[in-house]
Amino acid sequence: MTTDVLIRSVTAVPYRVPLRATLTSALGAQSHSNYGLVRLGVDDGVEGLGEISMIWHGDGARLCAEVDDLLAPQIVGRPLFAYEAILADVRSALRFGRHSLAAVAAVEMALLDAQGKVLGRPVVDLLGGSCASSIRLSMSLSIAAPDRMLAEARAYVEEGFTAVKVKSGRDRRHLVPVVAGLRAEHGPDLGIRVDLNMSCRTAKEALRVCASLEPYDVLSVEQPLPPSDLAGSAFVRERTSVPVMVDEGVWHAEDALAVLRAGAADLINVYIAESGGIREARRIANLAALFGVEVAIGSMPETGVGTAAAAHLAFAVLGLEHPSDVAGFRYHDADVVHHELTISGGHLLPPTTPGLGVHVDETALDRYRTQG
Ligand SMILES: [Mg+2]
Numbered sequence: 315m316t317t318d319v320l321i322r323s324v325t326a327v328p329y330r331v332p333l334r335a336t337l338t339s340a341l342g343a344q345s346h347s348n349y350g351l352v353r354l355g356v357d358d359g360v361e362g363l364g365e366i367s368m369i370w371h372g373d374g375a376r377l378c379a380e381v382d383d384l385l386a387p388q389i390v391g392r393p394l395f396a397y398e399a400i401l402a403d404v405r406s407a408l409r410f411g412r413h414s415l416a417a418v419a420a421v422e423m424a425l426l427d428a429q430g431k432v433l434g435r436p437v438v439d440l441l442g443g444s445c446a447s448s449i450r451l452s453m454s455l456s457i458a459a460p461d462r463m464l465a466e467a468r469a470y471v472e473e474g475f476t477a478v479k480v481k482s483g484r485d486r487r488h489l490v491p492v493v494a495g496l497r498a499e500h501g502p503d504l505g506i507r508v509d510l511n512m513s514c515r516t517a518k519e520a521l522r523v524c525a526s527l528e529p530y531d532v533l534s535v536e537q538p539l540p541p542s543d544l545a546g547s548a549f550v551r552e553r554t555s556v557p558v559m560v561d562e563g564v565w566h567a568e569d570a571l572a573v574l575r576a577g578a579a580d581l582i583n584v585y586i587a588e589s590g591g592i593r594e595a596r597r598i599a600n601l602a603a604l605f606g607v608e609v610a611i612g613s614m615p616e617t618g619v620g621t622a623a624a625a626h627l628a629f630a631v632l633g634l635e636h637p638s639d640v641a642g643f644r645y646h647d648a649d650v651v652h653h654e655l656t657i658s659g660g661h662l663l664p665p666t667t668p669g670l671g672v673h674v675d676e677t678a679l680d681r682y683r684t685q686g
Contacts, residue, residue, distance in 0.1 A: 319394040319432055323355035324386040326366065326420070328375035329682040331617060331648045338456040340483030340511035341369075347617060348373035350417075351650055351679065352381055354424035356394050362428025363651065363672050364420030365620035367587050367642070371413035374587070375684060380408060380417045389421065394428055401425075405590065412565055415590040422591030423623045423670065430669035437623070437670050441596060441630035448661035449611075449628045452477035452507055452637035453644070460491040467496055475660035477505030477533070477637035483513045490526050497530045505637050509536040512562055517546035524554035533636060534559040534581055534610075541569075547578035559583055561612060566590055570598045574605040581636055583612035584627075587620065592627050599631045608636055615642030618653040622670040625655060625662055650679040 328350050336345045350366035366374035366381070388403045404421055408414035430437045438444050453470045455463045455478055467478045478496065482489045489508065496506055508527060514520035520538035527535060534557045539546045541563035551558040557580035564570045564579075565588040573579050582602050589595040599609045611628045614620070621642040628640050640662050643655060654671040656663045665671045 316395050316432060317393055319357050321354060321356050321389055321392055321394055324381065324389050324421070325353050326378035326381035327351045327353065327679060328378045328684045329650050329679065330375065330684045331646050331650065331682050333645050334647045336456065337454065337645065338458065339481040339509065340513045344369065347615070347646065348375040348684070349617060350374050350378040350381065350420065351619065352420040352424045353674070354428055356428050356432065360428055360431045361674070362424035362431065363619045363670065363674065364423035364427065365616055365623065366416050366420040367614045367616040367620040368413060368416035369614050374416050377414065377417040380414055381421065384408060385417065385421055394425065394432065397425055401591070415566060416587040418590040419587045422593065423586070423619065426592055427669040427672065434668050436665050436668060437592065437626040438629045438665060441592070441626065444629040444664050445632045446629055446634065448663055449625070449634065449640055450477060450637045450661055451475060451641045451657065452479050452505060452639060453641060454479040454481055454509070454639070455492070457481050457483060457488065460488050460495060463488065463492045464495045464499065468499070471500055471504065474658070476503065477507065477660070479507040479509050481509050481511070483511060486523065489523070493527060493530045493532060502531065506530065506532045507534050507536065507637065508532055509561070510538045512537050512540050514538040517543070517549040520546065520550045521553055524550060524556045527556055528554065532556055536583060537561040537563060544573060544576035544578040548576050551578065551580060557581055559610070564598065567594060567597050567601060570601050574602060574607060579607055582607060582609045584609045585612045585614070586623050586627060587614060592623055595627050596630055603633070608633065610634070610636040611638040611640050613639035613642045615639070615645045617646055618643050618649040618651040618655070619670060619672050621655055622653050622665065622672050625665050626670060628662070629664055648678060648682060649675065650682055651675055
């Protein structure tokens with residue numbers, strides 16, 4: 315009886331793993347990921363895993379204390395399949411900080427991972443089953459000189475990727491040369507995304523950037539304006555043919571509703587860490603669908619557990635057409651888990667093993683764990 319399965323322990327372990335190469339965006343340069351691994355022990359030696367992946371508000375590692383001190387006491391001893399009741403208490407224990415949603419998300423991932431492992435089913439099956447045979451990925455190009463960005467894109471294309479995301483910021487001298495160069499070199503089939511990471515100060519500035527990209531058939535321009543400027547985003551969206559994606563402007567479902575009601579987005583980039591869980595992220599996708607708005611799955615980037623969670627989410631979202639960022643592990647030089655994620659021809663293949671398909675690599679975790 316699954317109702318008899320009890321949660322016996324919850325701990326969070328901070329860790330720091332290096333990226334393969336420093337990622338440079340409008341937000342700064344990231345060389346390591348400082349995240350947390352939630353380990354949720356249940357009966358019969360089953361362990362559910364969740365990842366606190368967060369780059370905002372001082373990284374995910376510092377949220378380990380919230381899991382250990384505030385959430386674990388809410389969870390230990392309760393039935394593993396009391397999902398909604400547990401999550402309600404977890405959310406209310408951390409109700410005052412949106413950065414804490416990454417801790418809530420990690421606990422939710424661990425619950426679903428453990429449930430899937432107990433049931434012998436992949437998490438995507440707990441979400442209703444897979445909607446796709448593969449997920450088209452896009453890989454992000456760090457801000458650099460145009461020839462370096464084009465070389466990075468070339469390597470991805472040679473590896474089979476069919477979409478890239480051009481990062482940009484206040485200094486946009488590289489932007490049009492890179493986008494034009496990509497289109498000229500790779501032809502019409504390469505998906506080109508642009509991410510401005512909130513770097514435009516006014517809606518008219520954002521509109522000028524979008525206009526400069528119109529000749530190159532880009533798939534989306536991401537978050538040109540600050541999150542609070544919904545009217546500005548709607549202004550831009552009405553005046554350019556380039557699809558406007560809101561990213562930093564949507565964390566949880568209430569944000570999504572405000573963005574959708576304001577007509578501020580053609581697309582929304584959804585994160586498990588920001589929405590507070592796999593099911594919450596899918597709720598945003600369902601909400602967006604009501605407004606005729608598509609979503610993509612975004613990335614911090616996550617390591618193995620977080621990427622696996624994003625993968626199960628991506629396969630559970632009906633009509634996920636826009637290339638997604640579900641390749642976090644691919645940016646890292648190390649991991650603290652074993653996972654089954656496979657990329658082929660620039661697409662993520664369906665996860666098939668129980669739970670999230672992740673298990674702790676104890677040697678690696680010992681090596682990369684930190685004090686938070
Ligand atoms: Mg973004």
